Amino acid sequence: MKHNGGCKAHAVVNNISRNEHHSTVGSKDPMRGSRKVEGHFRRQLPLTECDDSDHTERIPVQFDLIYRISEYISFFLSSMATQGQVITCKAAVAYEPNKPLVIEDVQVAPPQAGEVRIKILFTALCHTDAYTWSGKDPEGLFPCILGHEAAGIVESVGEGVTEVQPGDHVIPCYQAECRECKFCKSGKTNLCGKVRTATGAGVMMNDRKSRFSVNGKPIYHFMGTSTFSQYTVVHDVSVAKIDPQAPLDKVCLLGCGVPTGLGAVWNTAKVEPGSTVAIFGLGTVGLAVAEGAKSAGASRIIGVDIDSKKYGLAKNFGVTEFVNPKDHDKPIQQVIVDLTDGGVDYSFECIGNVSVMRAALECCHKGWGTSVIIGVAASGQEISTRPFQLVTGRVWKGTAFGGFKSRSQVPWLVDKYMKKEIKIDEYITHNLTFGDINKAFDLMHEGSCLRCVLKLHE
Ligand SMILES: NC(=O)c1ccc[n+]([C@@H]2O[C@H](COP(=O)([O-])OP(=O)(O)OC[C@H]3O[C@@H](n4cnc5c(N)ncnc54)[C@H](O)[C@@H]3O)[C@@H](O)[C@H]2O)c1
Numbered sequence: 001m002k003h004n005g006g007c008k009a010h011a012v013v014n015n016i017s018r019n020e021h022h023s024t025v026g027s028k029d030p031m032r033g034s035r036k037v038e039g040h041f042r043r044q045l046p047l048t049e050c051d052d053s054d055h056t057e058r059i060p061v062q063f064d065l066i067y068r069i070s071e072y073i074s075f076f077l078s079s080m081a082t083q084g085q086v087i088t089c090k091a092a093v094a095y096e097p098n099k100p101l102v103i104e105d106v107q108v109a110p111p112q113a114g115e116v117r118i119k120i121l122f123t124a125l126c127h128t129d130a131y132t133w134s135g136k137d138p139e140g141l142f143p144c145i146l147g148h149e150a151a152g153i154v155e156s157v158g159e160g161v162t163e164v165q166p167g168d169h170v171i172p173c174y175q176a177e178c179r180e181c182k183f184c185k186s187g188k189t190n191l192c193g194k195v196r197t198a199t200g201a202g203v204m205m206n207d208r209k210s211r212f213s214v215n216g217k218p219i220y221h222f223m224g225t226s227t228f229s230q231y232t233v234v235h236d237v238s239v240a241k242i243d244p245q246a247p248l249d250k251v252c253l254l255g256c257g258v259p260t261g262l263g264a265v266w267n268t269a270k271v272e273p274g275s276t277v278a279i280f281g282l283g284t285v286g287l288a289v290a291e292g293a294k295s296a297g298a299s300r301i302i303g304v305d306i307d308s309k310k311y312g313l314a315k316n317f318g319v320t321e322f323v324n325p326k327d328h329d330k331p332i333q334q335v336i337v338d339l340t341d342g343g344v345d346y347s348f349e350c351i352g353n354v355s356v357m358r359a360a361l362e363c364c365h366k367g368w369g370t371s372v373i374i375g376v377a378a379s380g381q382e383i384s385t386r387p388f389q390l391v392t393g394r395v396w397k398g399t400a401f402g403g404f405k406s407r408s409q410v411p412w413l414v415d416k417y418m419k420k421e422i423k424i425d426e427y428i429t430h431n432l433t434f435g436d437i438n439k440a441f442d443l444m445h446e447g448s449c450l451r452c453v454l455k456l457h458e
Pocket residue numbers: 126127128131256257260280281282283284285286304305306307310325350351352353356373374375376377399400401402450
């Protein structure tokens with residue numbers, strides 16, 4: 001008898017099937033059917049039909065467990081060979097602003113005290129990588145290894161690291177969480193001060209030096225993550241340990257864009273049921289805002305984008321109305337105020353354009369409307385509005401990583417994805433190999449690309 005969907009084992013099989021299906025969308029995956037020791041292997045097991053007897057129902061679960069143990073042992077043995085050694089691997093180096101990234105052999109030093117070396121399996125590209133690469137980031141340093149939206153497996157740990165060990169599946173987090181500094185203890189913010197000066201300077205805290213080099217010349221770290229490398233070294237306070245069953249080629253997105261949008265709604269704005277919402281910019285971050293607003297019970301979710309093609313897609317994430325500023329003669333804030341009887345309860349800027357940030361504030365309702373800045377604006381840019389906008393009750397806020405505490409809450413977001421409570425697959429429009437990283441950046445500037453996931457190892 002075939003599955004009827006009611007047994008525990010069947011739940012596992014369903015999960016495998018779903019992921020298997022999505023992992024093939026838009027990509028030719030040379031890993032399919034192979035048995036490499038990597039994060040998404042579990043989902044590539046051949047499926048056997050089960051019947052209703054206890055015996056056959058247990059087969060997939062046992063098979064899965066055996067596989068996971070062998071995966072762990074195999075990874076453990078391979079990491080024994082590299083622990084304490086310099087690893088030479090491929091990384092995409094940004095030598096100069098806007099010049100194509102160069103994939104080359106990079107030496108990655110072993111982790112020092114309080115550091116973790118991670119084998120990065122999958123990384124996505126975020127608009128902030130392109131922003132720093134463009135040379136407009138005041139903290140941008142060259143040569144560097146960009147990348148901050150990824151997932152991988154711990155290869156080795158430095159002295160004193162207790163919360164992760166080789167073989168653990170992890171997401172590197174550009175926003176650290178040490179649980180000891182005044183930011184972490186305040187209960188008022190997800191920002192952490194412990195390693196921020198080092199990550200902003202492209203080095204590690206211990207010795208203020210980089211762990212990356214090419215032929216002896218140091219290469220800067222980026223955002224404390226540098227995931228455009230087959231191996232990276234991060235601070236232990238920047239590592240979230242996640243469910244080893246989670247597909248790493250999907251949950252890599254929980255390193256930045258998706259949590260940022262969801263958290264902007266849930267943690268920063270705290271949107272209530274029945275609220276009206278305007279979202280400026282319908283890329284991954286804006287769509288995650290829409291998803292968060294829908295789940296928070298917003299009654300109207302107005303998407304604003306200069307690319308009208310975004311509307312069809314945005315409906316799937318909860319956007320109920322669409323406005324293209326190019327279709328109107330009036331300022332966009334006036335268009336939205338007219339549409340909503342005086343303005344929206346909440347607005348979100350997900351572009352990084354300071355003129356749009358002003359419009360997003362000014363389309364909020366007098367007395368209570370709150371606008372959240374998410375977009376990252378270029379060096380030298382400043383925001384402005386008439387102070388009267390704030391005097392009359394509008395509130396201007398900003399958010400980093402959606403207010404989520406990284407080490408504590410990224411694993412929770414992974415679990416929510418595994419329970420199908422949040423989307424991830426729907427944001428992945430492209431899958432490419434590491435060698436195509438420059439093509440992936442080109443795609444980012446095309447309207448059809450939300451997130452492109454790169455596979456770092458063959
Ligand atoms: N604060 C944070 O923690 C955080 C985290 C992730 C990303 N970001 C930033 O968020 C922003 C969005 O990231 P993304 O990956 O979704 O980018 P994206 O480029 O995919 O999306 C931007 C969208 O804005 C639209 N747009 C551009 N100019 C516009 C205009 N004048 N009016 C209306 N729409 C316009 C584009 O058509 C596009 O759909 C970036 O600035 C990124 O750096 C911030």
